[in-house]
Amino acid sequence: MRDFWRLFSSFFKVALRREMAYRGTFLAGIIGQWISYGATFLGIYIMVSSFDILGGWNGSEVLMLYGLSVMSYAIGASFFYNFSNGLAGRIRSGEFDASLTKPIHPFLHEVFSAGYNVGYISHFTVSLVVMAAALSSTNYNLTVQSLMFLILSVLGASLIQASALIASSVMSFFTVGNNPIADFLLWDVKEFTNYPITVFPKGIQFVLTFILPFAFMNFYPAAALLGKAIPEGYPAILPYLSPLVGALVFALSILLWNWGLKNYKSTGS
Amino acid sequence: MSFIEVTDLCKDYRIAKQEKGIAGAVKSLFHREYTVKEAVRNVSFSLEKGEVVGYIGPNGAGKSTTIKMLSGVLLPTSGVAKVGDIIPYENRKENAKRIGVVFGQRSQLYWDLPISDTFDLYESLYSVPKERFRKNCDFYTELLDMKDFLHQPVRQLSLGQKMKANIAIALLHDPEVLYLDEPTIGLDVTSKKVLRDALKSINAQRNTTIILTTHDMDDIEAVCQRLIMIDQGQKLFDGTLEDFRSKYNDGFTVKLEFDTVPPPWQESGEYELLEGDERHWLIKSRTEMTAKAAMIDLIGKYDPTNLYVQEERIEDIVRRAYALDEVGC
Numbered sequence: 001m002r003d004f005w006r007l008f009s010s011f012f013k014v015a016l017r018r019e020m021a022y023r024g025t026f027l028a029g030i031i032g033q034w035i036s037y038g039a040t041f042l043g044i045y046i047m048v049s050s051f052d053i054l055g056g057w058n059g060s061e062v063l064m065l066y067g068l069s070v071m072s073y074a075i076g077a078s079f080f081y082n083f084s085n086g087l088a089g090r091i092r093s094g095e096f097d098a099s100l101t102k103p104i105h106p107f108l109h110e111v112f113s114a115g116y117n118v119g120y121i122s123h124f125t126v127s128l129v130v131m132a133a134a135l136s137s138t139n140y141n142l143t144v145q146s147l148m149f150l151i152l153s154v155l156g157a158s159l160i161q162a163s164a165l166i167a168s169s170v171m172s173f174f175t176v177g178n179n180p181i182a183d184f185l186l187w188d189v190k191e192f193t194n195y196p197i198t199v200f201p202k203g204i205q206f207v208l209t210f211i212l213p214f215a216f217m218n219f220y221p222a223a224a225l226l227g228k229a230i231p232e233g234y235p236a237i238l239p240y241l242s243p244l245v246g247a248l249v250f251a252l253s254i255l256l257w258n259w260g261l262k263n264y265k266s267t268g269s
Numbered sequence: 270m271s272f273i274e275v276t277d278l279c280k281d282y283r284i285a286k287q288e289k290g291i292a293g294a295v296k297s298l299f300h301r302e303y304t305v306k307e308a309v310r311n312v313s314f315s316l317e318k319g320e321v322v323g324y325i326g327p328n329g330a331g332k333s334t335t336i337k338m339l340s341g342v343l344l345p346t347s348g349v350a351k352v353g354d355i356i357p358y359e360n361r362k363e364n365a366k367r368i369g370v371v372f373g374q375r376s377q378l379y380w381d382l383p384i385s386d387t388f389d390l391y392e393s394l395y396s397v398p399k400e401r402f403r404k405n406c407d408f409y410t411e412l413l414d415m416k417d418f419l420h421q422p423v424r425q426l427s428l429g430q431k432m433k434a435n436i437a438i439a440l441l442h443d444p445e446v447l448y449l450d451e452p453t454i455g456l457d458v459t460s461k462k463v464l465r466d467a468l469k470s471i472n473a474q475r476n477t478t479i480i481l482t483t484h485d486m487d488d489i490e491a492v493c494q495r496l497i498m499i500d501q502g503q504k505l506f507d508g509t510l511e512d513f514r515s516k517y518n519d520g521f522t523v524k525l526e527f528d529t530v531p532p533p534w535q536e537s538g539e540y541e542l543l544e545g546d547e548r549h550w551l552i553k554s555r556t557e558m559t560a561k562a563a564m565i566d567l568i569g570k571y572d573p574t575n576l577y578v579q580e581e582r583i584e585d586i587v588r589r590a591y592a593l594d595e596v597g598c
Contacts (some may be wrong), residue, residue: 003396006393007394008395010390011390014379014387014390017381017382018379018381021381021382021422085476093375094375095375095377097337097342097372098372098375098377100341100361101368103362103363103365103366103394104394105362120360150357180291180294229485265344266344267282
């Protein structure tokens with residue numbers, strides 16, 4: 001564990017130095033993201049405020065879902081986006097082989113050397129503003145306990161987002177091109193989570209809870225916080241399980257990655 | 270028991286046949302057809318500690334695949350490789366501490382940062398003691414003549430400078446074995462010389478075992494005591510450079526150029542006319558004659574405007590060696 005932190009800090013230092021080497025790009029990136037995420041946020045707000053009530057959630061409450069989703073993505077992606085997005089290219093060019101000649105696990109080496117993506121600070125700030133606005137417009141009384149719960153849930157949600165990024169990179173071990181089916185499962189399915197899952201048919205609720213548990217990323221924590229109903233017949237404890245579910249899927253995604261790696265080492269494809 | 274033991278090593282690649290379009294992509298998810306390529310076939314050799322071996326063969330011969338199995342990147346289909354009592358692909362991390370690898374032009378440096386930053390990173394990656402690490406940094410900076418560009422961002426460096434840096438970072442943790450995949454490809458003559466000299470002194474001073482793959486016969490001549498040649502995955506030759514020369518290299522070719530119509534070609538036992546037209550002749554010596562003697566002789570006989578002596582390219586030697594093997598010589 002001490003070794004892990006020593007390595008993490010050495011790589012982190014290098015990652016920050018790399019980010020700062022291009023300050024112009026960095027700033028332009030942040031401003032661009034603000035505009036793009038701000039626009040999406042406005043779009044959703046206009047839509048839900050004209051519906052007024054969506055499955056028992058008002059406009060501000062639906063925005064809370066969006067805020068949680070963006071914040072957890074900002075945290076998960078700042079550590080895993082470069083890694084996930086770059087793996088296919090590194091395998092194709094042969095650079096990935098170098099990770100297998102290092103005395104640490106290739107997953108760690110890949111994540112560390114891919115660098116920390118500072119640009120996601122823009123997502124993080126957008127989501128912070130959205131959540132603060134959403135909570136204040138519902139006159140939510142934030143206590144120390146509920147804040148602690150929110151923070152733990154966001155960490156769990158970030159692990160879910162990270163797992164999705166890790167899992168989508170596993171395809172690179174098998175195919176050379178990008179895989180539209182993995183992209184659909186991991187990105188398009190996530191679109192459902194912009195709305196409370198109780199508005200969807202039962203099948204979708206089940207998938208988002210038990211198969212691809214994206215509902216734990218925002219719906220369940222928000223339901224717990226705002227005191228909303230969860231799908232009928234589901235265990236009442238579910239809204240509190242985001243940290244646990246996050247840790248579980250994160251572990252599973254690493255197992256999946258190792259399985260992909262094993263295939264790579266025997267086929268070299 | 271030798272330091273590196275490779276026994277009947279084989280590696281097959283399954284190559285999926287790609288079908289076009291979305292329908293093909295969906296179909297390939299469920300059913301795929303493969304062709305099997307035998308990249309390495311029953312290769313065996315053993316190396317003592319401190320040996321410098323050139324691993325040669327044409328493109329696609331299986332050189333890199335062998336290096337990847339020795340460095341623990343790929344699992345063999347069958348056979349065993351042992352490096353200092355460790356099976357590299359089973360005990361990858363342990364093996365990684367004891368080897369240094371440079372994969373051709375695939376740089377391990379950070380594009381936007383100076384080399385010195387990558388150096389620091391490798392210190393913590395390999396847990397090298399500080400004292401030792403500093404000493405090695407200074408040693409390799411000096412040896413590879415890197416002082417001038419140590420603090421420049423890597424993107425501003427030349428190919429040769431990057432290769433030097435890659436070799437340096439592969440050596441900072443004092444590996445027992447150094448694998449180099451095409452270290453001199455694309456470099457200019459001066460950089461090649463610096464690299465070759467550096468490899469020689471690394472081997473002499475640290476007793477580092479070195480395996481290098483190359484296309485350049487001069488690399489072998491400059492640094493290797495021994496040479497292993499493979500083609501189509503199979504070992505064709507294993508021995509000293511002199512043995513290789515006497516077995517496969519029968520002489521050199523001489524190219525003559527004429528401004529005017531040349532005198533008639535005189536058939537003899539010493540030369541063979543490979544190609545000839547009005548202005549150019551390509552001649553091969555059949556005997557043990559030195560290049561100098563042949564040049565003097567040919568100039569005297571035919572008085573050409575220009576004369577070039579060409580050593581056989583490694584591809585040609587390999588091709589002929591393979592043909593010899595086929596007929597069982």
